[in-house]
Amino acid sequence: MAKQLASKVAIVTGASRGIGRAISVALAQEAATVVLAARSIRKLQETADQVTKAGGKAQIVVTELTEEESIKNLVKVTNEKFSRLDILVNNAGVTHSANLEETTTEDWERCMQVNARAPFILCREALGLLRKSQAGYIINIASVVGVKGYPLQSAYTSSKHALRGMTISLAEELRDSNIRVHLLCPGGVDTELVQKVRPDIKRDELMQPEEIAELVLYLITHKGNAVIDELHIRRATSTPWF
Numbered sequence: 138m139a140k141q142l143a144s145k146v147a148i149v150t151g152a153s154r155g156i157g158r159a160i161s162v163a164l165a166q167e168a169a170t171v172v173l174a175a176r177s178i179r180k181l182q183e184t185a186d187q188v189t190k191a192g193g194k195a196q197i198v199v200t201e202l203t204e205e206e207s208i209k210n211l212v213k214v215t216n217e218k219f220s221r222l223d224i225l226v227n228n229a230g231v232t233h234s235a236n237l238e239e240t241t242t243e244d245w246e247r248c249m250q251v252n253a254r255a256p257f258i259l260c261r262e263a264l265g266l267l268r269k270s271q272a273g274y275i276i277n278i279a280s281v282v283g284v285k286g287y288p289l290q291s292a293y294t295s296s297k298h299a300l301r302g303m304t305i306s307l308a309e310e311l312r313d314s315n316i317r318v319h320l321l322c323p324g325g326v327d328t329e330l331v332q333k334v335r336p337d338i339k340r341d342e343l344m345q346p347e348e349i350a351e352l353v354l355y356l357i358t359h360k361g362n363a364v365i366d367e368l369h370i371r372r373a374t375s376t377p378w379f
């Protein structure tokens with residue numbers, strides 16, 4: 138059977154490890170070309186190897202998401218190499234764990250820069266290319282903290298609420314266009330990030346990055362008129378129906 142994403146080009150931020158790597162490999166399994174963005178060239182190369190092995194093509198673009206010029210360069214390289222973009226996955230994220238009194242302005246700004254400002258700039262810069270796609274997708278990875286409040290996570294939570302606000306506004310703006318905008322709000326996933334902020338959660342109770350990647354693939358390959366705007370994904374052991 139023909140692969141579903143053959144000839145499609147995707148940008149995935151935070152592709153050097155964790156959920157971003159799993160999404161990149163899942164897209165590659167359907168033969169996508171994946172532009173891999175993050176800072177660590179060594180880890181990006183590992184992802185690129187996995188993408189190629191899975192049946193996709195990989196293009197590494199080392200990107201510092203706190204710098205506007207670096208984000209613009211990511212889109213520029215994508216355009217120069219492939220002249221198209223079909224899927225944008227804003228996945229990269231940073232977290233910070235401290236009570237509000239001990240959260241510095243720099244801690245706050247770093248969360249806002251990577252988790253909210255960078256997806257905003259990337260959406261804006263990529264829209265021109267996405268509009269040329271027959272079916273464009275923007276997938277923004279927020280978090281359960283994008284819809285709930287958590288102690289010790291005011292900076293991270295604020296940035297994910299901001300990302301959600303931007304995403305649902307953009308979805309309205311693009312309603313009559315060829316671009317579908319989705320938001321994913323996962324709970325705990327077994328990555329470096331969660332080990333830092335929630336070492337209390339038992340690893341065998343965490344979701345796997347591949348489970349999140351499977352859902353991204355579903356959103357992109359699902360055909361028809363039914364649209365899922367926002368997915369809330371919880372661990373089987375956590376509280377349902379918040």
Ligand SMILES: NC(=O)c1ccc[n+]([C@@H]2O[C@H](COP(=O)([O-])OP(=O)(O)OC[C@H]3O[C@@H](n4cnc5c(N)ncnc54)[C@H](OP(=O)(O)O)[C@@H]3O)[C@@H](O)[C@H]2O)c1
Nearest residue numbers: 151153155156175176177202229230280325326328330331
């Ligand atoms: N793990 C969870 O439980 C969980 C739950 C809900 C939502 N999420 C969200 O899912 C996304 C992926 O998280 P993860 O768990 O896979 O985290 P992770 O393993 O820590 O990976 C984070 C990724 O973001 C990249 N990144 C961080 N700062 C960057 C910067 N300044 N410039 C460019 N890239 C940067 C990192 O690459 P480099 O270090 O190489 O730059 C890395 O690829 C995040 O948005 C996170 O908030 C995670």
